[in-house]
Amino acid sequence: MLEQAKTSLPWHSAQWSALVSQPHFAHAYLFCGPSGAGKRAFASAFAAWLMCDRPAAEGACQQCRSCLLRQAGSHPDLLLIEPEEAGKAIRVDAIRQLVDFISQTAQQGGRKVVVLHPAEAMNQNAANALLKSLEEPTAETYLLLVSDQPSRLLPTIRSRCRVQPLGLPAEQPAQDWLQAELPDVDERQRRLLLQMAAGAPLKALLLKEQDAIAQREKVVEGVKALLKGQVSAPKLAEQWNSVALDLLLDWFAAWTLELLKLNQGAQEIANSADMDKVLGYLAPRVSVSALLDWQDWLLQHRRQFDNKANLNRQLFLEKLLARWKVLAERR
Known part of the structure; x- marks a missing residue:
């Protein structure tokens, strides 16, 4: 069921006004931008607006029969396509359901809308199956694709959508x-x-x-203890067993970028207040070549994680921590 859709978020008001004021709408839209910017909220609000019997400039009325059906999660002419489990692929069976859906007559006599999120989660077979629907649009049917990583979509899919960037x-x-x-x-x-x-x-x-603040505090204290020699990499990897791996990768990537800026004089102090002393200590002691080697290794493993590679968590974290510790020892 789509979340309750009222209006787009305030920082997208200009894009919203421009979109709903158009005299004609594209058959397919691709809403793209950074994760967490509000793309899905925007797409959901637009889906609600398209299906509303009395849409206003600010959004769906939330009171007509169509809106009430949508709010109850029982509108027969609205379809959400997403992975069966978070982080999994959207498979071809889901796209076949989409194809069947758009080939049917609207049960409420109005528009039919499909929201597909995240679009980059489609596997190759699913993406190929979607292409036919984009090539042969049916009247009063709208496909709303939402993507954090539009570059991972087939170029032929992107070219058949009206792209709507939505930033932070x-x-x-x-x-x-x-x-x-x-x-x-x-x-x-x-x-x-x-x-x-x-x-x-x-x-x-x-x-x-996700209680990320408490996890962050745990990680920062662990990093400090590691650099002081108070804990070993294997032991610290065990202590971090409850910390989400994607958060760890994000944090180390951000700290690495700050180290590079500090090392090269692009900024004077660290923006990460909870790591300012650690980064300030490391910056003058680590070589650029060592930092770049470390960054390449980190980004390579981040891509593997994003592509659902089966990483051995304990071994990976041990290696990550060991490499992080020796950064200050290389010149």
């Missing part, structure tokens, strides 16, 4: 929005959440739900 808000609007959503969280924690989310407000909300 500026820092202060993001902080204001997050404060309204998390009134019980103090400013320091909100800033840390937004920093960990690379400025993406919805991702910051998700990190709060």
Whole structure:
């Protein structure tokens, strides 16, 4: 069931107004941009608007029969296509369901809408099956694709969609929005959440739900203990067993980028307040070549993780921590 869709998020108001004021709509849209920017909320709001009997400039009315059916998760002319399990692929059977859906007459006599998210999760067979639907559109049927990584889509799919980039808000609007959503969280924690989310407000909300602040504190203390020789890499890898691997990879990648900037004088102090002393200590002691080698290794394994490679978590973390520790010893 699609989430309750009212309007797009405030930082996408200009894109929203431009979209719904068009006299004609494309058969297929590709909403793309950074993870956590609000693309799915935008697509859901647009799906609701397309199906509403009395749509207004700001969004669906939420009161007509079509809106009530959608809110109940029982609108027969709205279809959501997504992986059966988080992180898994969208398979060809799901796209065949989509093809059957769009070939049928709208049961409510209006428009039919499909929301496909995340579009890059389609495997090769699924992507090929979708192409025919994009090549032979049916009247009053709209395909809304949502993607964090549009470059992973087939070029033939991208070329058949109207691409709508949706970016992140500026820092202060993001902080204001997050404060309204998390009134019980103090400013320091909100800033840390937004920093960990690379400025993406919805991702910051998700990190709060995942208790990422407590995990981050655990990781930072562990990194400090490792560099001081108070804990071994294998032992620390065991202690981090409950920390999400994608968060660890994101944090080490961000710290590496800061080290490069500090090392080359591109910035004077670390932006990561909880790691400023560690990064300030390492920056003058590590060589650029060592940093670049480390960054290449880290990004290579991040791609493997993104591509669902079967990494041995314990061995991977031991190697990651061992390589991190020797950074300061290489010149």
